Amino acid sequence: MSVYEKYILPHLIDLACGIRPVRRQRQKLVPLAYGKVLEVGIGTGLNLPHYDASKVDQLWGLDPALKLHSLATKRVRNSGLSVELIGLSAEAIPMPDQSFDTVVLTYTLCSIEDPVAALREMHRVLKPEGQLLFCEHGQAPDASVRRWQDRLTPAWSKIAGNCHLNRPIPQLLREAGFQTDNLETMYLPGPRPLTFNYWGLARPRHQAAHTA
Numbered sequence: 001m002s003v004y005e006k007y008i009l010p011h012l013i014d015l016a017c018g019i020r021p022v023r024r025q026r027q028k029l030v031p032l033a034y035g036k037v038l039e040v041g042i043g044t045g046l047n048l049p050h051y052d053a054s055k056v057d058q059l060w061g062l063d064p065a066l067k068l069h070s071l072a073t074k075r076v077r078n079s080g081l082s083v084e085l086i087g088l089s090a091e092a093i094p095m096p097d098q099s100f101d102t103v104v105l106t107y108t109l110c111s112i113e114d115p116v117a118a119l120r121e122m123h124r125v126l127k128p129e130g131q132l133l134f135c136e137h138g139q140a141p142d143a144s145v146r147r148w149q150d151r152l153t154p155a156w157s158k159i160a161g162n163c164h165l166n167r168p169i170p171q172l173l174r175e176a177g178f179q180t181d182n183l184e185t186m187y188l189p190g191p192r193p194l195t196f197n198y199w200g201l202a203r204p205r206h207q208a209a210h211t212a
Contacts, residue, residue: 014044021188035101041108045075064089090118098127105134111162119176135199138169148193169198178202
C-alpha cells in the first residue's frame with residue numbers, strides 16, 4: 001500500500017463524501033435504519049451522526065480498510081451508538097444467515113471489487129423481512145455523460161480508491177436478488193460524470209414476492 005493510499009486518500013474521500021449535497025443524501029436514508037444494523041463500507045464513519053439511536057439496537061460497521069480510518073474510531077465514540085467495527089471486505093461477510101434487520105450501503109458499491117458478490121452476501125445476512133437502504137453514485141441516464149464516465153473510470157479508479165463512475169446500480173441490485181421499493185435518482189451539484197445518484201429501499205426478492 002502506497003503512502004498516498006494509506007495517509008492521504010482516506011482524508012480526501014472523507015472530504016469529498018462529507019460535502020453538503022452528500023450529507024443531505026445521507027440524511028434522507030440513514031435515519032430509516034432500525035434493529036440490528038450492518039453498515040457496509042463504514043469508511044470514516046460519516047453516516048454515524050445520522051442514525052436514530054432510539055431505533056438501532058446494535059450497529060456493525062464493515063470496511064476492509066478500517067484500520068486506516070482513525071476518524072471512524074473517533075466518530076464511533078461520539079455517536080452514542082453501540083458499534084462493532086469489522087475490518088473485512090463485503091464479498092465474504094463473517095455473519096450468519098438472516099442476522100440483520102437493516103443493511104446500510106452509501107457510496108460503497110463503486111469501489112467494491114465484485115459488487116454483485118457483495119450484494120449477494122448482504123442479501124444472505126438480511127432477515128426475510130429486512131431492508132437494504134442504499135445511496136450510490138453510478139451510471140448516468142444521459143449517453144453523453146455515460147461516455148465520459150466510461151472514459152474517465154480507468155484513470156479515476158486508480159487515484160480514487162478503485163471508485164468506478166459507471167456502475168449500473170439497479171441492475172446490480174437485481175442480479176443479487178433485490179427488488180427496490182422506491183428507487184429515486186438525480187444529479188447532485190457538481191461534475192455530471194461523478195454525481196448521478198441512485199437511492200432508496202430494497203428488499204430481498206423472495207420477501208417482495210411473498211407480500212405482493
